[in-house]
Amino acid sequence: MGSRIVSFELCGREVEVLVSPMATLQSVLRSQLGYTGTKEGCRQGGCGSCTVLVDGEPMMSCLLPVEDVEGRRVTTIEGIAPVAGLAPIQQAFIEKNAFQCGYCTPGMVVLTKTLLDHHPSPSRDEIIDALGGNVCRCTGYAPIIEAIEAAAAGATTDAGRDAGDWPDPSGER
Amino acid sequence: MTVVEYFLPRSLAQAVDLLSRHGPDLLVIAGGTVAMPLINDGISLPRQVMGLRFVGLDEIEPSDGGLRIGATTTLTSLLRQRHVPMLAEAARRTASWSIRNMGTVGGNLFTPPPGGDVAVALLALDAEVTLEGSRGRRTLALSEFQTGFMTTALEPQELLTGIGVPAVAGETTYVKFGRKEANTPSVVTVAVRVARDGEVVTDARVALGAVGPHALRARKAEAVLVGSSLEPGAIDEAAEAAAEECEPFDDGIASAWYRRAMVRLFVRRALEELVQHVALEGR
Ligand SMILES: Cc1cc2nc3c(=O)[nH]c(=O)nc-3n(C[C@H](O)[C@H](O)[C@H](O)COP(=O)(O)OP(=O)(O)OC[C@H]3O[C@@H](n4cnc5c(N)ncnc54)[C@H](O)[C@@H]3O)c2cc1C
Ligand code: FES
Ligand code: FES
Numbered sequence: 001m002g003s004r005i006v007s008f009e010l011c012g013r014e015v016e017v018l019v020s021p022m023a024t025l026q027s028v029l030r031s032q033l034g035y036t037g038t039k040e041g042c043r044q045g046g047c048g049s050c051t052v053l054v055d056g057e058p059m060m061s062c063l064l065p066v067e068d069v070e071g072r073r074v075t076t077i078e079g080i081a082p083v084a085g086l087a088p089i090q091q092a093f094i095e096k097n098a099f100q101c102g103y104c105t106p107g108m109v110v111l112t113k114t115l116l117d118h119h120p121s122p123s124r125d126e127i128i129d130a131l132g133g134n135v136c137r138c139t140g141y142a143p144i145i146e147a148i149e150a151a152a153a154g155a156t157t158d159a160g161r162d163a164g165d166w167p168d169p170s171g172e173r
Numbered sequence: 174m175t176v177v178e179y180f181l182p183r184s185l186a187q188a189v190d191l192l193s194r195h196g197p198d199l200l201v202i203a204g205g206t207v208a209m210p211l212i213n214d215g216i217s218l219p220r221q222v223m224g225l226r227f228v229g230l231d232e233i234e235p236s237d238g239g240l241r242i243g244a245t246t247t248l249t250s251l252l253r254q255r256h257v258p259m260l261a262e263a264a265r266r267t268a269s270w271s272i273r274n275m276g277t278v279g280g281n282l283f284t285p286p287p288g289g290d291v292a293v294a295l296l297a298l299d300a301e302v303t304l305e306g307s308r309g310r311r312t313l314a315l316s317e318f319q320t321g322f323m324t325t326a327l328e329p330q331e332l333l334t335g336i337g338v339p340a341v342a343g344e345t346t347y348v349k350f351g352r353k354e355a356n357t358p359s360v361v362t363v364a365v366r367v368a369r370d371g372e373v374v375t376d377a378r379v380a381l382g383a384v385g386p387h388a389l390r391a392r393k394a395e396a397v398l399v400g401s402s403l404e405p406g407a408i409d410e411a412a413e414a415a416a417e418e419c420e421p422f423d424d425g426i427a428s429a430w431y432r433r434a435m436v437r438l439f440v441r442r443a444l445e446e447l448v449q450h451v452a453l454e455g456r
Contacts, residue, residue: 002177021179022222024213043213045206045272057249058271063209067181068226111270132355133269 008069010035011079019066026050026061029076037077037106041135048134051107052076058114060133077106080113089113089151098147100138107134112148121152174212180223185305188228188332193307197329199223203245204276206268207284230279230334238340244279244333251278251291257338259345259364263294266349269356279333282315285323286383287358287426292319293382294347296390297364300338306331319387343368343376346447348439352426359383360427361435363443372402379411379440384419384432391415394440403448412441 007016010033017032026043029035029052041047043062050061053075080087089112092098099105108131115122115130122130127148136144149155180199182188192199200219202208203226211217230243233254240256252264252273267290268276281291282302292315300315307330315336318326327333345366351357362382368375377398379391394415401407421432 020174020176022174022176022212024209044210045268045275048269048271051271054274057274059274060206060271062213063205063275065179065205065209065224067179068224070181129355130270133271 004067006066006070008071009073011075017066022065022067024062025052025064025066025069025074028066029061035076035078039103039106041103046133046135047104048107048111049104051110051134053110053114056114056117058111075110075113077110080109087113088154089116089147092147092151092155093144096143096147096150098139098143099136104134104136104138108136108144112151115148116152122148124149175218175220176212176222178221180221181227182223182225183227183229185228185230185332185334188223188225189305189307189330191223192332193330195221195223201225201332203280204247206272206276207280207288225277225332231277236337240338242278242336242338244335245277246279248273248276248278248281248291257298257341259294259298259341259347259366260291260338262347263291263349263364266347266362267291272356278336282318282333282336283323283325286385286387286422287360287424289382289388290349290359290362292388293362293380294364295336295338296380296388297345297347297366297378298338298341299378300336302333303335303337304328304331305334310334312337315388316390322386341366344447344451346443346450348443348446349382350435350439358426361432361439363436363439365440365443365447367398367403367444367447374398374401374403379415381415381419381436381440383426384421384436386420389419391418391440393418398444403444408441408444408448411444412437415440 003018003020005016005018019028029038038052038061039049041049045060045063051058052061054069055073089109111134127145180191182191200222202224225245230245232243233246233250234241235256248264248267252261281289296315301312302315302318303312320326343366347364349362350360359382361384364380366378377395379394381389381391394411397411397414416433416437419436421429423429
């Protein structure tokens with residue numbers, strides 16, 4: 001009774017974690033496993049900042065009891081980036097100014113990843129449809145849509161370049 | 174979080190057994206998209222919870238020209254099926270991609286208004302629900318299953334296991350009106366089904382959502398339509414009847430007054446759309 005061990009695949013790695021009954025995947029990722037890329041906004045399923053992929057399908061981790069992902073494959077924003085550098089989607093978000101505060105960005109990027117896995121060249125309407133559950137209070141969405149279009153078209157300047165090559169806002173490096 | 178035990182049965186038999194052993198104190202959840210927000214906010218404080226994600230009731234199968242939908246079928250699976258286009262459309266207009274991957278068709282029948290957008294379409298299709306418990310199995314019309322605001326005919330030891338949709342007789346339209354286009358709570362949802370013999374309507378269903386304690390049939394509007402040829406006068410009269418007989422409420426989305434006005438408008442539009450469809454197909 002009570003706590004139990006749950007094991008699942010997290011970003012390509014097997015994890016085992018002792019959880020209290022019905023802890024949400026979101027809270028286990030953030031507080032127990034140190035995967036803080038998954039954000040916590042509303043905890044109501046209404047903002048999308050906690051979006052993760054379960055067996056490749058987007059879900060709101062704030063509404064998902066962690067026991068329900070036993071034996072399944074979970075991908076968070078930490079699993080989208082290659083070991084070194086950035087994924088093309090991340091690069092596209094930078095180049096199109098698709099974030100300001102960045103709070104919605106992990107959810108947006110995770111969603112984009114699975115959208116492009118399902119539809120390599122989505123129409124603008126399909127992109128808008130896919131984003132329906134992910135709220136951004138900063139950008140007004142247009143740059144996000146453009147970033148997704150750019151990522152789909154492979155139109156980022158230097159996909160996957162090293163993170164150390166980011167433009168440095170201070171101008172000195 | 175007050176939960177001390179979370180059960181994840183692997184079969185219907187196990188689920189029914191857990192339910193009869195733990196009684197009404199056991200909170201049942203399927204996709205959790207209605208129950209979890211309440212638990213996260215401390216509005217619902219269950220001690221024992223049973224999740225239905227692994228009981229294996231998530232299949233959609235064609236049956237006698239209609240469909241058999243397992244209770245825990247996700248809204249995404251409903252959207253993807255091609256047998257009953259109105260149900261795909263209802264799923265498409267419900268919530269967002271991630272929520273549709275979690276939320277279930279069965280759960281939608283328990284969702285309080287302004288939710289329940291899939292239930293509205295199912296009501297217009299004369300759907301039946303199957304309930305199973307330690308005392309056996311029974312089948313009920315959806316219109317008898319939903320009994321009030323957040324109340325149903327489900328007995329404490331029973332689970333909703335499936336939804337039966339008969340072969341669709343006639344033409345259908347589905348219209349959901351919210352404050353924005355996507356992922357929006359409904360101001361009013363209208364599902365219409367009309368069967369005709371030549372020009373003359375022989376059977377009609379006008380189902381309304383978000384304007385009553387649960388999905389409602391506008392029976393006076395249906396009576397106006399039967400025997401008509403869906404001429405403009407009949408459509409206006411049916412829309413007026415639906416606006417009169419609905420039971421709208423005030424909430425953060427819309428006032429009761431506005432909801433009633435939108436019932437008049439969207440019942441008319443749904444019927445006009447249906448007439449247009451038929452005219453196009455007949456050409
Ligand atoms: C952001 C957001 C947007 C939404 N938008 C919409 C929308 O546009 N339209 C809409 O209609 N809904 C909407 N919803 C509500 C919800 O997602 C859907 O109604 C969904 O179909 C509910 O199903 P569920 O399985 O997740 O329900 P759950 O939360 O799992 O179940 C709710 C309750 O129903 C009962 N129950 C469920 N299944 C069974 C069963 N098989 N047997 C016995 N009892 C059962 C239990 O009492 C349970 O506690 C939204 C929700 C969120 C979070
Ligand atoms: S925190 Fe999960 S949807 Fe907002
Ligand atoms: S960048 Fe601030 S919420 Fe989207």
